[in-house]
Amino acid sequence: MIVEPGELLAAINSPNDLKKLSQDQLVQLSQELRQFIIDSVSIYGGHFGASLGVVELTVALHYVFNTPDDQLVWDVGHQAYGHKILTGRRDQFPTNRRYGGMSGFPKRKESEYDAFGVGHSSTSIGAALGMAVASDYKKEFDRQHIAVIGDGAMTAGMAFEALNHAGVTNTNLLVILNDNCMSIDPNVGALKEYLTDITTSRTYNKVRDELWNVLGKLSKFGPNPQQIARKVEQAMKATLLKQSNLFEALKFRYFGPVDGHDVDHLVTILRDLKSIPGPKLLHCVTVKGKGYALAEKDQTLWHAPGLFDKITGEIYKKVPDKPQPPKYQDVFGHTLVELAEQNDKIMGVTPAMPSGSSLNIMMKAMPDRAFDVGIAEQHAVTFSAGLATQGLVPFCNIYSSFMQRAYDQVVHDVALQNLHVVFCLDRAGFAGADGPTHHGCYDIAYMRCIPNMVVSAPMNEEELRNLMYTATLPENAGPFSIRYPRGEGVMPEWRKPLKKLTIGTGRVVRDGEGVAILSIGHIGNYAQKAANQLVAEGLNPGHYDMRFCKPLDEEMLHNVLRQYKAIITVEDGCLQGGFGAAVLEFMADHGYSLPVKRLGIPDRVVEHGSQDELYKECGFDANGIAEAVRSLTAKATVASVVEVTL
Numbered sequence: 001m002i003v004e005p006g007e008l009l010a011a012i013n014s015p016n017d018l019k020k021l022s023q024d025q026l027v028q029l030s031q032e033l034r035q036f037i038i039d040s041v042s043i044y045g046g047h048f049g050a051s052l053g054v055v056e057l058t059v060a061l062h063y064v065f066n067t068p069d070d071q072l073v074w075d076v077g078h079q080a081y082g083h084k085i086l087t088g089r090r091d092q093f094p095t096n097r098r099y100g101g102m103s104g105f106p107k108r109k110e111s112e113y114d115a116f117g118v119g120h121s122s123t124s125i126g127a128a129l130g131m132a133v134a135s136d137y138k139k140e141f142d143r144q145h146i147a148v149i150g151d152g153a154m155t156a157g158m159a160f161e162a163l164n165h166a167g168v169t170n171t172n173l174l175v176i177l178n179d180n181c182m183s184i185d186p187n188v189g190a191l192k193e194y195l196t197d198i199t200t201s202r203t204y205n206k207v208r209d210e211l212w213n214v215l216g217k218l219s220k221f222g223p224n225p226q227q228i229a230r231k232v233e234q235a236m237k238a239t240l241l242k243q244s245n246l247f248e249a250l251k252f253r254y255f256g257p258v259d260g261h262d263v264d265h266l267v268t269i270l271r272d273l274k275s276i277p278g279p280k281l282l283h284c285v286t287v288k289g290k291g292y293a294l295a296e297k298d299q300t301l302w303h304a305p306g307l308f309d310k311i312t313g314e315i316y317k318k319v320p321d322k323p324q325p326p327k328y329q330d331v332f333g334h335t336l337v338e339l340a341e342q343n344d345k346i347m348g349v350t351p352a353m354p355s356g357s358s359l360n361i362m363m364k365a366m367p368d369r370a371f372d373v374g375i376a377e378q379h380a381v382t383f384s385a386g387l388a389t390q391g392l393v394p395f396c397n398i399y400s401s402f403m404q405r406a407y408d409q410v411v412h413d414v415a416l417q418n419l420h421v422v423f424c425l426d427r428a429g430f431a432g433a434d435g436p437t438h439h440g441c442y443d444i445a446y447m448r449c450i451p452n453m454v455v456s457a458p459m460n461e462e463e464l465r466n467l468m469y470t471a472t473l474p475e476n477a478g479p480f481s482i483r484y485p486r487g488e489g490v491m492p493e494w495r496k497p498l499k500k501l502t503i504g505t506g507r508v509v510r511d512g513e514g515v516a517i518l519s520i521g522h523i524g525n526y527a528q529k530a531a532n533q534l535v536a537e538g539l540n541p542g543h544y545d546m547r548f549c550k551p552l553d554e555e556m557l558h559n560v561l562r563q564y565k566a567i568i569t570v571e572d573g574c575l576q577g578g579f580g581a582a583v584l585e586f587m588a589d590h591g592y593s594l595p596v597k598r599l600g601i602p603d604r605v606v607e608h609g610s611q612d613e614l615y616k617e618c619g620f621d622a623n624g625i626a627e628a629v630r631s632l633t634a635k636a637t638v639a640s641v642v643e644v645t646l
Contacts, residue, residue: 003039005090006032013088015062015113026063026263030056033082034291036090041081042310045433046096046104049289049302050150051081053180053260057148057284058082060266061176064274065144071115071131075124075149077105078303079178087113097433099609105437119437120402121375122156124149125175129162132171144172144274151179152352155374166279167251174273175252175281178260180288180299247281256283261290300355323492328484328522329426331461331494333358335468336395337365338498343472347387347394349373351380357397357426377402381409381421388419393472396421400428400440400483407446410479415450420477422468423447428457428483429523429572430601430615435608440483441601444520445577447481448550454480454503455550457521461494463547469498476503485522485572487611504551512542514636515629516564520546520579523572523620530625541629549579552586561592566632570620571600595635597628 004010008025009032012018021029034055041048059082061072067087074080084102085093089111095101106114116127124147132145153159154177166173247254253276258269266284273280288303289295294313295302301315308315340346340362348370354360362370373380377398384394398406403425414421431438448455454476458464464484471480509528519527524545531543544560546553560567569580580598587594599620606614615621619628 001043003036003043003094005036008032009036009085009090012086013090015067015086018059018062018086021063023063023264023267026056026059026267030059030263031291033059033085036085036093037081038292038310040093040096042308044094044096044098045304045307046081047078047304048292049295049299050076050078052292052295053286053288053290054079054148054178055082055290056261056263056266057176057178057286058086060263060270061146061148062086064267064270065146068112068115070144070146071128072113073116073124073128073131073145073147074106074118075147075153076121077118079148079150080106083113084111087111097435097608099613100607103435103608104433105435117437119434120405121153122149122159124153125159125162125166125173128175129166129169129171129173132173133169136171141172144174146174146176148176148178151177151181152375155352156376157378163247163250163252170278172277173279175279177256177281177283178286179257179283180286251279253278253280254283255280257285258282260284260286325489325492326461326494327358327487328461328464328489329356329358329486330361331464331489332397332424332426332468332484333361335465337362339468339472340366340369343393345391345393346472347371347384347392348397349380349384349387349394350397351375351377351402353397353399353402353426356399357424359397377406378409381406382413384421385409385413385417385419388414388421389417394421395424395468397424397426399431399438400425400443401431401438403443404446410447410453411450415452415479418452418478421479422471423479423481424468425481425483427486428521429485430606430611431486432611432614433608436605439601439606440485441574441606443481443483444549444571444573444579445581448582449577450479452478453550454478454548455483456481456548457483458547459519459522459524459545461489461491462496463545464489465494465496466499466501467547470501470503473500483521483573485611489522490525501547504548504553506544506546506548506553506556508556509543509545510541512540512564514540514564515566515568515632516542516544516560517568517570517625517629518544518546518560518579518583519570520549521572523570523615526615526620526622527570527625529622530629533622533626534629539629539633541633546579549582552582554586557583557586558590561587561590561594564594565636566595566597568597568599568625568628568632570625572615572620573600574603575600576603595632597632599625599628 008029034052037051089102092102097104103110105119106117108114108117128145128147135143245254287296288299305315336348348359348362350357350359351373352375354363354372359370373383380396380398384396387394425443428440428443431440444455447453456467458467467482470476510531517527527543531541534541544556569583571579575598578600580600584596601618
């Protein structure tokens with residue numbers, strides 16, 4: 001199905017076309033852009049509410065500023081669909097987040113209008129500041145640099161680090177705070193309360209609006225009235241809000257709050273701000289999902305709803321004809337509550353992903369024992385370490401790609417002190433349509449090199465439950481990581497009794513001869529499928545679910561390496577430093593010299609697509625594993641013939 005753009009939107013292939021419109025036409029254009037996003041996402045899928053909330057802001061930014069010469073940096077990028085559509089990618093939009101198609105996030109190599117590649121939060125201010133300082137250094141003093149950041153992303157430490165630095169510069173930096181009280185889940189913390197105080201102070205907003213009107217009338221008489229009005233406004237903020245302004249304390253000129261859905265007013269304000277030197281912040285109040293009633297009402301559900309009927313709001317779900325396996329995240333969520341009911345030391349921690357990680361199940365059942373700390377992965381880890389020092393057992397649930405942001409805290413605050421923190425790494429391996437910013441490629445490699453750390457991955461839901469239980473036991477009181485992928489497992493009947501596992505032990509899936517497949521994690525189910533396929537062809541590969549990458553099951557490895565002629569390792573993780581590399585290190589340390597084929601994520605950036613498409617591309621789907629076994633079997637046969645002949 002082709003989505004037809006409205007009359008004005010159809011004529012816009014770049015911001016230069018946008019600038020040909022009169023300011024009076026921007027309301028209609030905003031309506032058309034919002035409808036195009038609704039139509040497109042309902043048919044093709046993608047993120048939804050975030051882009052609807054910044055339609056007017058997007059139009060105003062490209063109308064006022066000279067992009068791409070003026071640098072526009074979007075934080076995270078969930079809200080950048082309108083930006084992409086207005087910058088020459090309208091006709092490509094149906095390929096958004098599809099294999100081989102357009103990225104769901106801003107990407108430098110995709111367009112010159114994407115000034116900075118994003119997918120993780122809170123990078124925009126630092127990046128835009130770097131660009132602004134570079135422009136000053138090159139004496140490009142007319143260039144503008146704009147960072148659009150949500151109030152959720154503003155909770156991360158690096159956003160404040162950038163604000164702190166920017167405040168002592170005199171660069172052309174404009175930070176636009178898109179304040180909708182949401183990231184994916186509702187925002188939490190003191191900053192949210194502070195922004196709420198600003199946006200709900202009726203007295204402040206009334207006086208501020210009157211002051212701005214006076215400012216506009218006086219501006220034609222020169223700068224002195226503006227300076228007086230500025231001082232009056234600053235005093236008014238401190239008096240009426242009963243607190244000093246956070247951003248002005250960081251030496252930013254603060255403007256707002258303003259209605260982020262009034263495109264005409266936004267254009268006027270942005271034009272004024274262009275002429276004001278130095279770092280400044282515009283506080284825009286918006287509604288996530290604006291213009292689609294259901295998305296405004298349930299903003300978490302409509303963050304990325306999948307395909308839906310735009311008229312009725314029905315979100316299309318496949319109705320299976322038999323019981324289906326649960327998502328790994330839900331197994332984690334329910335099992336954590338089960339464990340916590342048995343052990344009052346267990347706590348839950350997540351950085352702003354309670355629904356994405358299913359920690360919301362524990363937050364509902366045990367609100368005093370489960371914590372959403374905001375978009376602050378570093379704090380999540382150190383907070384967990386603090387809990388552990390007091391004898392508690394925190395489960396710190398962070399997406400694998402986001403855990404990269406807290407690596408120093410894992411090493412310094414947890415591992416060096418050998419504290420009992422259980423890291424549950426969701427979205428490990430290929431994350432699918434979110435692409436390379438979200439792929440959890442590296443956690444096996446970066447976790448297994450840390451002293452005291454246990455590194456594990458379940459092949460199915462039962463193993464996830466058992467690993468979680470094992471990680472809570474007093475004899476295992478140290479850092480413990482458990483990785484599992486996005487999406488469904490393989491066991492519709494998954495609520496099995498909890499069992500203790502011995503750390504560093506694998507299990508035999510099937511014995512065989514010739515070639516042994518060593519797998520770790522959920523990808524072992526693909527190895528099992530490949531083995532079954534090969535048995536039907538007359539081959540007999542062995543398959544071993546190693547479960548632990550650190551410590552390795554040395555007894556099992558010795559037995560396998562003595563019994564088989566060749567080895568294949570399979571992992572949904574990077575080959576450099578990963579599980580296969582650990583097996584090779586073991587072989588080198590013990591003098592084994594068998595042929596080894598490592599299957600996993602290669603040393604390159606793998607783009608977006610479904611998990612199965614990416615497994616196939618990288619050669620470790622079931623067919624790829626089977627072909628690797630066939631190839632090694634053939635080589636082993638040739639070698640045996642040569643040896644007999646000699």
